[in-house]
Amino acid sequence: MTTRITVREYARLTTEPIDNPGLDRAHVSVTVFDWLCQLNESFGRGGASLIQVEGRRWLRLDNYVGVLEAPCGTCLEILPKHFESTDDIAQGRRLLRRMIQAALDLPTREVGTAALELFDAPLSEWVMRQFLEALEHVVKRGVRFDYRRVEEEQPFLRGQLDVVGQMRQPPGKQHHFRIRHDLFGPNRPENRLLKLALERVCKSTQVSSSWRLAHELRGMLSEVPASHDPRQDFRAWRTDRLMAHYQAVRPWCQLMLDQTMPIAVAGQQYGMSLLFPMEQLFEQYVARYLERTKSSDTRLKMQAASAWLCRHEGGNFFQLRPDLLLSQGNRCWVLDTKWKRLNAESRNRNYGLSQADFYQLFAYGHKYLKGQGDVVLIYPAHTVFNEPLEVFEFSPQMKLWVLPFDLERNCLIGAETAGLPVSNRRQFPH
DSSP: OOOEEEEETTOEEESSOOSSOOSSEEEOOHHHHHHHHHHHHHHHHTTOOSEEEETTTEEEEOSEEEEEEOTTSOEEEEEOSOOTTOOOHHHHHHHHHHHHHHHTTOOOOOOTHHHHHTTTOOHHHHHHHHHHHHHHHHHHHOOOOEEEEEEEEESSOOSEEOHHHHHTOOTTOTTSEEEEEEEEESOSHHHHHHHHHHHHHHHHOOOHHHHHHHHHHHHHTTTSOOOSOHHHHHHTOOOSGGGGGGTTTHHHHHHHTTOSOTTOEEOOTTSOOEEEEHHHHHHHHHHHHHHHHBOTTOEEEESOOOEEEEEETTEEEEEEOOSEEEEETTEEEEEEEOOOOOOTTOGGGGGGOOHHHHHHHHHHHHHHSTTOEEEEEEEEOBTTBOSOOOOEEEETTEEEEEEEEETTTTEETTTTTTTOSBOTTSOOOO
């Protein structure tokens, strides 16, 4: 039976017994502890860090959220560290699901009672359930067939004779025909990918209703082989009118097969493992909010890369890549998101702001705004940071605004004060 451990960002894990385990401290087996240390080495090679090792018996998680399933079957669920005053696991799961769905622009279908039954399911079960519901919709609408070229040897003539192959037949096989013909069936790239994702669900899900639905769909797709090359099959996925009813299932299939954008970091595929860097997830979520609430004459660009810090011997040095760039007519705003808690009451400690972040925004303002305009730092809102800080002035011509983003109400507080061309009155899904 699968063991589930639920914690949140920066939680400390230990192999020692704990009297009062919670979301910030938990006990894990020696096997899971060693596996996490090994997994962290692969993250380290890419410049990221999954954990910080604190001695031989303790380790501290970094700012990744999601689900990791160890080879021994232990499932580690990591929630956002956003609700400080409560240990409500369901609330953390709802926030994480909402952020992933909005950030990756994933479609969902309302399913009434089933949605309520899985309301408090871990992230992996929620993703698998959404995939199954989208796949069920595809099967009900009809699985698409296509022609597939087959080259084979048969004792009868069918389709087109392969003359060259027939001439090369060895003695004793000249009574067999080398033929080419087309078969009309469900073996096509889209169906192969869906079958591969479905096989993973059948092996991983722990929810009885999802298990039953997955095996029902597996029987309906019994003629379809699983994909052996997901990347190539995704490139061959067609989007024409006849495949329109497949489009809702594609994002969920990509998420299941670790083919979604760079912010999805795949764990070792012993089960359903999904990790998301919280910094990038928050950035994507804010970007989606700005895209939905900006005025019609405003353009939004993510990860702009048109400016460099300096030139040297005829070349550019140190590219500057702000998270978000808003432009309206001749006016621009540079925005950067930070997944970090500020304390508006701690003036003597600079509210928790980083001097390095100010240097970064100073450089962005000079290179992208020519030293004149507004730059914005966006942090998650909470009880001691729910109003914009007083404006910071780099110069009379360039100002820096520090604004809170309310993840419960889905709004950027103080956007009008900073002059941003967005409106919280425009709809953004909760």
